[in-house]
Amino acid sequence: MNYIAPVKYSATQEIILDTAEHLFATQGIHATTLRAITSTAKVNLAAVNYHFGSKKQLIQAVLLRRMTPLNNERHRQLNAIIQTARDENRRTTVAEILHAFIEPTLHFSQKNMAHKDFMSIVSTLMMNPHNEFRSLFVSIMKPLIDQLFAALKAALPTIPSTTLQMRLQFTLGTLTFAMREIDIPISAQQQQPASDIETLIDETVSFVSAGMEPL
Amino acid sequence: MNYIAPVKYSATQEIILDTAEHLFATQGIHATTLRAITSTAKVNLAAVNYHFGSKKQLIQAVLLRRMTPLNNERHRQLNAIIQTARDENRRTTVAEILHAFIEPTLHFSQKNMAHKDFMSIVSTLMMNPHNEFRSLFVSIMKPLIDQLFAALKAALPTIPSTTLQMRLQFTLGTLTFAMREIDIPISAQQQQPASDIETLIDETVSFVSAGMEPL
DNA sequence: GTCTATAGATTGATAGAC
């Protein structure tokens, strides 16, 4: 259910995808040229067009390659907590639901530099409502967001849908900043040590869980 | 204190700035050509370079034109609530502090399409830590964020700085999504009516105020 | 599959007439 099998790529294709991903994240999709990708990847200039067809199709491949396994895992965890609650004959809690979405997202984004880069691309794309790749992104995310909203609605039946919808948007904003570790400079005094991933997950879940039901 | 006087522009310069702002927001800064700007603005192709020097300097002018008055107002409101609390011989509350930052931000972003476009550019820029305009943006925002953090620290003295810093990042993420009304499609059933600005402000403040002090 | 060479289009920027 909801599982999508990943696409297999050759070694050359993987090198191109890895390099494109890094350059897209650090310099922006539009600012990254095929020349920059192929020269950094040490493959021929014509390789991108041969293996992927066009720059646009390469971008889509970069997005789908990691988005598919990430969403598979998010679906798996959501289904798991729903099933567990059903087995125990109780409602799922808000914190459980949010954790099932946040935990795989933050673990994924902190896995290594490549995954960090990928999440950087996704969050930048998500910010621009007029982006040409937005419809691709939306079509991938929609089933998951629908499932997440339905679970929250069931856990908080007294909150109006409009309000709940707004708070879910806020939650996604919180998570976007959590996974990017956006470093808006706070307090000049000292460089803060980066907290570990488990702390980040706990802090994020408790922040949005509290926001979901303000006093 | 903290007030920065705005720059004056000629009619032609204003038209160029307005047009560039809209195109930057809808198509992205890199994807927007000087030809697109000048033809849409119905000015000569050479006008941008004559009036602003280069595309890069035009981008900086677009950013500073609106960021300056917005931050002036944010500083004004923060100073006002701090002064009021001092006069009443009490601490500022967390909700007061967050409201003083969120209210001007959301009112500004909902003022009209041009302001919405501007905030779209800013939030996109903020998402990319490697952006070439990030240092400009950071230098503008730093004094304000420092003041905000200091106020929160004074209102919540028992929360460790590292934790508070993280929660402030979450707050900025929430606000970014609130002002952009990022429309990740939730619940297919029906199109939700856009809520009014006052409701949006109240919901945002109560969400992040609750998150600031989870149970 | 990999490579060179190049076509064909578009870009930011400027020189110089008015």
Next chain:
DNA sequence: GTCTATCAATCTATAGAC
């Protein structure tokens, strides 16, 4: 200040040899 004309540099994409 505005305009035309144009340069030099870049881009994506492809044709065709190996």
